[in-house]
Amino acid sequence: MTTQPTTALTEPVDARERTHSWDDPMATVHAAHGRTGLEIMQDVRDGVVPAPPIARLIGFELVKVEEGNVEFGLVPQEYMYNPIGSVHGGIFATLLDSAAGCAVHTTLPAGVGYTSQDLTVKFLRRLTVESGPVRCVGRVKHRGRSTALAEAELLDEQGRLLAYATSSCLILGPAG
Numbered sequence: 001m002t003t004q005p006t007t008a009l010t011e012p013v014d015a016r017e018r019t020h021s022w023d024d025p026m027a028t029v030h031a032a033h034g035r036t037g038l039e040i041m042q043d044v045r046d047g048v049v050p051a052p053p054i055a056r057l058i059g060f061e062l063v064k065v066e067e068g069n070v071e072f073g074l075v076p077q078e079y080m081y082n083p084i085g086s087v088h089g090g091i092f093a094t095l096l097d098s099a100a101g102c103a104v105h106t107t108l109p110a111g112v113g114y115t116s117q118d119l120t121v122k123f124l125r126r127l128t129v130e131s132g133p134v135r136c137v138g139r140v141k142h143r144g145r146s147t148a149l150a151e152a153e154l155l156d157e158q159g160r161l162l163a164y165a166t167s168s169c170l171i172l173g174p175a176g
Helices: 025-031 037-046 053-058 089-105
Strands: 061-066 069-074 113-123 134-143 147-155 161-172
Touching (some): 037 061, 037 089, 053 089, 089 113, 089 147
Antiparallel strands (some): 061 069, 069 134, 113 161, 134 147
C-alpha cells in the first residue's frame, strides 16, 4: 500500500491573482544605440522608452534621474511577501541593485555598458503593505575607466533607512 504525500495546504486558501505584461526588452536595447546612459535613463523615466521587464514584474518605477544619481519608487504589495509576512529580501536586493547599477549607467557615454560585479546588502527594517510607498536612491561613489562603485539606500516615507547596499560594476567598453 502506497500513500500520497500530504501537505498542510492542499488548496489555496483565499487565493489572489495577478496578471503581468511587459514590453519587448530589446526595444530599450535598440533605443540605447548611439545614446548616453543618462539620455536612455531619462527616456525610461519619461516613458519614451519602455522600462525593463523586471520593473514591470515587481512594480517599481524610475522617478528621478541625473548624472550619477537615480531614484526609484515602489508601493509594497502582498505578492512580494515572504513566509514571515513581510516583503522578501529579494525585492529589497532587486531595488538596491537596480538603483546602484542605473546610477552607474547615467555616467556612461554612448556605446559603453556595465554589469554588476557584486552587491552587498544590509537589511535594517522590515517592509509591509502598511509601510506605504518607499524610494530607493542610487549614487555613484567612484567611477573609473574599468570599474565603478555605487551605493543605494531604501527609505520609507519618513526617510528611515530600511536597507543599504554597495555595488561594484564592471564598465564594458564599446562593442567591436
